[in-house]
Amino acid sequence: MNLVYAAALAALMGCGLYMLLSRQVVRIILGIALISAAVNFVIFFAGRIGASVPPLIIEGETALGPDTANPLPQALVLTAIVIGFSLVAFAAALALKTYRETGTLDTRELGDAEALGSPYTKEASSK
Amino acid sequence: MSLIALIFISLIGSLVAHRVALYAGKAGPWLVALLPAFLFFSFLGHAGAIGTGEVIFERIDWVPSLGIGLGVRLDGFSLLFTLLITGIGTLVTLYAGAYFAEYPAKKRAMFLFFIILFMSAMLGTVLADDLIMMFVFWEMTSVTSFMLIGFEATKPEARKAALQSLLVTAGGGLSLFAGILLIGMTLGTFSLSEVALRADELVASPYLAAIIVLILGGAFTKSAQFPFHFWLPNAMAAPTPASAYLHSATMVKLGVYLLARFDSIFASVPAFGLTLVAFGSATMLIAAFLALRAIGYKGVLAQSTVASLGILVMLIGLDGYVASVATVGFILTHALYKAALFFCAGTAIHATGITRLRGLGGLARFLPFTAAAAALASLSMAGLPPFIGFISKEYLFEAQLESSMNWIPVLVAVLVNAVMVAVAGAVSLKPFFFNRERIESVKHGETLGLLVGPLILATLGTLFGIAPWLVAQSLVQPAASALYGSPIDVSFSLWHGLTPMLALSALVVALGTAIVVYWDRLHIALRRMRWPDRLLGDKGYHAVFDGVIGAANGSTRFFQNGDQRRYTLIVAIATIALIGWAYFRSGGNFAILATGGPILIAPTALLILAVAGAVAAARTQSLITAVVAVGIVGYVSALLFLMNGAPDLALTQFSVETLVVVVIMAVLVRLPTYAPSTRTAGERRIDIGVSAAFALLVFVGLATMTAEPLDMRLTEFFSQRSLTEAYGHNVVNVVIVDFRALDTLGEIAVVGFATLAVWGLLRRRRPANATLARKG
Numbered sequence: 001m002n003l004v005y006a007a008a009l010a011a012l013m014g015c016g017l018y019m020l021l022s023r024q025v026v027r028i029i030l031g032i033a034l035i036s037a038a039v040n041f042v043i044f045f046a047g048r049i050g051a052s053v054p055p056l057i058i059e060g061e062t063a064l065g066p067d068t069a070n071p072l073p074q075a076l077v078l079t080a081i082v083i084g085f086s087l088v089a090f091a092a093a094l095a096l097k098t099y100r101e102t103g104t105l106d107t108r109e110l111g112d113a114e115a116l117g118s119p120y121t122k123e124a125s126s127k
Numbered sequence: 128m129s130l131i132a133l134i135f136i137s138l139i140g141s142l143v144a145h146r147v148a149l150y151a152g153k154a155g156p157w158l159v160a161l162l163p164a165f166l167f168f169s170f171l172g173h174a175g176a177i178g179t180g181e182v183i184f185e186r187i188d189w190v191p192s193l194g195i196g197l198g199v200r201l202d203g204f205s206l207l208f209t210l211l212i213t214g215i216g217t218l219v220t221l222y223a224g225a226y227f228a229e230y231p232a233k234k235r236a237m238f239l240f241f242i243i244l245f246m247s248a249m250l251g252t253v254l255a256d257d258l259i260m261m262f263v264f265w266e267m268t269s270v271t272s273f274m275l276i277g278f279e280a281t282k283p284e285a286r287k288a289a290l291q292s293l294l295v296t297a298g299g300g301l302s303l304f305a306g307i308l309l310i311g312m313t314l315g316t317f318s319l320s321e322v323a324l325r326a327d328e329l330v331a332s333p334y335l336a337a338i339i340v341l342i343l344g345g346a347f348t349k350s351a352q353f354p355f356h357f358w359l360p361n362a363m364a365a366p367t368p369a370s371a372y373l374h375s376a377t378m379v380k381l382g383v384y385l386l387a388r389f390d391s392i393f394a395s396v397p398a399f400g401l402t403l404v405a406f407g408s409a410t411m412l413i414a415a416f417l418a419l420r421a422i423g424y425k426g427v428l429a430q431s432t433v434a435s436l437g438i439l440v441m442l443i444g445l446d447g448y449v450a451s452v453a454t455v456g457f458i459l460t461h462a463l464y465k466a467a468l469f470f471c472a473g474t475a476i477h478a479t480g481i482t483r484l485r486g487l488g489g490l491a492r493f494l495p496f497t498a499a500a501a502a503l504a505s506l507s508m509a510g511l512p513p514f515i516g517f518i519s520k521e522y523l524f525e526a527q528l529e530s531s532m533n534w535i536p537v538l539v540a541v542l543v544n545a546v547m548v549a550v551a552g553a554v555s556l557k558p559f560f561f562n563r564e565r566i567e568s569v570k571h572g573e574t575l576g577l578l579v580g581p582l583i584l585a586t587l588g589t590l591f592g593i594a595p596w597l598v599a600q601s602l603v604q605p606a607a608s609a610l611y612g613s614p615i616d617v618s619f620s621l622w623h624g625l626t627p628m629l630a631l632s633a634l635v636v637a638l639g640t641a642i643v644v645y646w647d648r649l650h651i652a653l654r655r656m657r658w659p660d661r662l663l664g665d666k667g668y669h670a671v672f673d674g675v676i677g678a679a680n681g682s683t684r685f686f687q688n689g690d691q692r693r694y695t696l697i698v699a700i701a702t703i704a705l706i707g708w709a710y711f712r713s714g715g716n717f718a719i720l721a722t723g724g725p726i727l728i729a730p731t732a733l734l735i736l737a738v739a740g741a742v743a744a745a746r747t748q749s750l751i752t753a754v755v756a757v758g759i760v761g762y763v764s765a766l767l768f769l770m771n772g773a774p775d776l777a778l779t780q781f782s783v784e785t786l787v788v789v790v791i792m793a794v795l796v797r798l799p800t801y802a803p804s805t806r807t808a809g810e811r812r813i814d815i816g817v818s819a820a821f822a823l824l825v826f827v828g829l830a831t832m833t834a835e836p837l838d839m840r841l842t843e844f845f846s847q848r849s850l851t852e853a854y855g856h857n858v859v860n861v862v863i864v865d866f867r868a869l870d871t872l873g874e875i876a877v878v879g880f881a882t883l884a885v886w887g888l889l890r891r892r893r894p895a896n897a898t899l900a901r902k903g
Contacts, residue, residue: 001725005730005734009825009829011742012760014819017814017817020699021814027802029791034744038760042829052772068772070839072842074775078775079874086877088790090884092794094888100797107690108805
């Protein structure tokens, strides 16, 4: 089963990277969302999948039982999910703002910084 | 006074000098000159002890953990240099005060500050016994030289020449530094005197060849030896007082100083001396040839300086004690006459505004004392009796005839010295005494400040020639002994008798006179040649310089071409390459084990659904479909969390995924929902390939990871402490809010900041297009 998980996660990552390589801003953001979902699951997977009992300490005990799931990756992923969401939400707002300002979401047309000119050509003109 | 204290007085003095020159008006330079004069007499006070063969050592710790100290040493050879540096420094200060008389006080003060700072750096370099300290001061001379060459910063050629000299000499300094570090690695010490004592260990080192080449790199760049001979004539863009001081009398001799220091260490390596003779001779010939072609007054002097430096390098390469005497004698002689000639040239150029040698003539009418000084100095340069130049040339030929080298260096020396005679004639006779019709009037006459320097130097050159005993025992003998490594007896005298050296001297003078008679015709004929510009100029430097700029330009254009996809692709490919390389290096230990038990139907089906969603998201051109498809992946992972004992995660993932879909949909409502592909078919194929390679790496990584044993120590810790210390049953929650409370606070802050930023971005400002208006 581990290999199935590994293969599926690898496929998700590959698709995410493919979207990230696009020049369309919304697609890039969705690629980030896809990759962060996959990465979250990778962290969870790193703590091993198997036990299905939630990591709760039963009344009367002082420690987790032997068959409970690993709580450590869960605690890490919980933070990561929220941070990933903040990132995607911020990027989406930035995309909307960009579209309002420039009327495009194609990164090839978002060249304001490049339009300032190359430092080399400036040097050449003063020679 | 302690030597280290003298260096510090000089360094601090440069700041004081700046203030004094700024506020003391006309008296400023005279007051500033007191500092180098004081240093000169302080060093002169040591001459008696040094003359008896004593060597003064001082040392204070600087970086004790690395064995680096401010270790200084004063022996005969460094005494000679300190006296030249401070003595000529005094005269340069006075001359610069008069030279810059019409300049604003601010500019004059800045110049004097750099001159004194440079002097401090020079003193530090020649006094240093610790090689690291020497290197620091060595580079400081390069930097101050840069500031002085580029002093007329509004002139493009001055800036260019300054940059060129900095790149060449400071670059050579780095080569020297590498050599010093190798010496330190080999011997475990940076003390020059200890290195000299353990020379045989150094010579036996496997790094010997590298050390020699690196040190030669430092020395040859500083002393403008072939193939680095081009920077010194260009450095004449500096104001003339700086040229006289840095680029003839002192700084350019540092390379010679360094070679002289290492000569006794590498005495048992024959290739060292041979290399010096070869490069010195080549430099002499090239510079003598270029001197005949040079147009500017200072240019001719600069080329003859390069030739003189070649002579010195060659002399150090020769064996025998006479070579040591000749080296010392020529360093002294050259400093005296060349600085004087530069002063005279500066006065002539300053008074007429003409820099071309052939534009000047008959200046003796207007500048009689300068003309007299130029005449005396050039007679010394020509090597005529009774000037000190005659003595040092006799020694030069004697050193060559005595050494084990063959006749080629002698031939080179005869030719080059003949050109020196001619240059001496061309720079003193022609502009001052001949061609009276060329100059009708001058802008200003001589002032005291302009005269002190050249007159004193020219007089000393004559005096030491007539009465060589003044310097023979007190200065030349200790310096030559320090250079040779053991005490030698010097008969530094004017008349040697009828010797082969005298015959060579006569030959040189005859040849030189012939050249000076035909100077103009020779000059014009040589100017017509085109090949020297191509072969002997700084074409190589420009090729390297432009090559570096071009490579930077090209790589910037390639890596930073403004295309977002290119950046992501470079990062992705670099990541894949690095991880792939790490896998490969780890020996391919891919212990992929299917240890996870049987394949379960429900999770497998869910995973297939997620992958289908991801593939759909990647393929579709509709953004709505893509959002929904990415949402499917999120919901699947939430379901998998739920199935594997993580209800907290599932809950969070469900709500976050819902929020993401809502937020992106809310944004998409205002955007075009259909986005055609922005990549060409070829680009998509590349991206699919890169993504597939990335996926493969992820798969291999995850599969190997599960085969590794799991470290459960942290899990055990949280399992046992959650209830007992934090009183919580839900271990995940306890970790989040107790054990990692600060992390969670940070996370909340991130969400808060993101919310603020989103609000700021999406808020509609009332003057809706304020930014657009400002742009327009």
